[in-house]
Amino acid sequence: MKKFVxxxxxxxxxxxxxxxxxxxxxxxxxxxxxxxxxxxxxxxxDAATLKKELVTVRDLAKKTQAQVLAxxxxxKPEQTxxxxxxxxxxxxxxxxxxxxxxxxxxxxxxxxxxxxxxSEYHKKMRD
Ligand code: HEM
Numbered sequence: 254m255k256k257f258v259x260x261x262x263x264x265x266x267x268x269x270x271x272x273x274x275x276x277x278x279x280x281x282x283x284x285x286x287x288x289x290x291x292x293x294x295x296x297x298x299d300a301a302t303l304k305k306e307l308v309t310v311r312d313l314a315k316k317t318q319a320q321v322l323a324x325x326x327x328x329k330p331e332q333t334x335x336x337x338x339x340x341x342x343x344x345x346x347x348x349x350x351x352x353x354x355x356x357x358x359x360x361x362x363x364x365x366x367x368x369x370x371x372s373e374y375h376k377k378m379r380d
Contacts, residue, residue, distance in 0.1 A: 278324045280317040280334075287313045291371075295364055303360055304352040310367075311345045314338055330378065337374035344370060 287310050294306035318338045321331050344366040351360035 277326050278317075278320045278331075280320070283313045283317045291364075291367070295361075297361075300352045300355060300357045300360065303357065304349055307345055307349050307352065311342060311349065314341055314345065318342070333374070333377055337370060337377070341367060341370050341374075 290306045290309040290313070294303050294310065297303035297306060318335065321334050321338070324331060344363070348360050348363045348367065351363055
C-alpha cells in the first residue's frame with residue numbers, strides 16, 4: 254500500500270488552484286465558463302438575458318462549491334475558496350432577485366459586488 258502514496262501525491266500535485274498546487278480539485282474550467290457568462294450578463298440589454306447568464310454563473314459556482322466541499326483536502330485554500338464562493342453566491346442571488354423583480358438597472362448596478370469579490374478572492378488565492 255505504501256508504494257502507492259507517491260503516485261497519489263503526483264496525481265494531486267497535477268491539479269489544483271492556480272498557485273496552490275497542493276489542492277486536489279481544479280476549478281479552472283468552471284471559472285473560465287463563469288468568466289464568459291458573467292461578461293454576457295454585464296453587457297445584457299434586458300432582464301431575461303441578465304437573469305439567464307447569472308443563473309449559469311451561479312450553477313457553475315455551486316458546482317465548484319460542491320467539488321471543494323467533497324475534497325479530501327480541507328486546508329486553508331479550500332477554506333478561503335468556500336468563504337469567497339459563499340459570498341459570491343449571496344451576491345448573485347441578490348442580483349437575480351433584482352432582475353426577477355424587473356429592476357434591471359439596479360440588477361446591473363449590483364454586479365459591482367460580484368466584481369469586487371472576484372478581484373478580492375482572485376488576489377487572495379494567488380497570495
Ligand atoms: C463573478 C465572479 C468571478 C468570475 C467571473 C471569475 C472568473 C475567473 C476566470 C475567467 C478565471 C481564469 C480561468 C482560466 O485560467 O482560464 C478564474 C480563475 C480563478 N478563480 Fe475566479 N471568477 C470569479 C470569482 C471567483 C471567486 C469568488 C473565487 C474564490 C472564492 C475565485 C477563484 C478562482 C481561482 C482559484 C482561479 C484559478 C483557477 C486555476 O487556474 O486553477 N473566482 N476566475
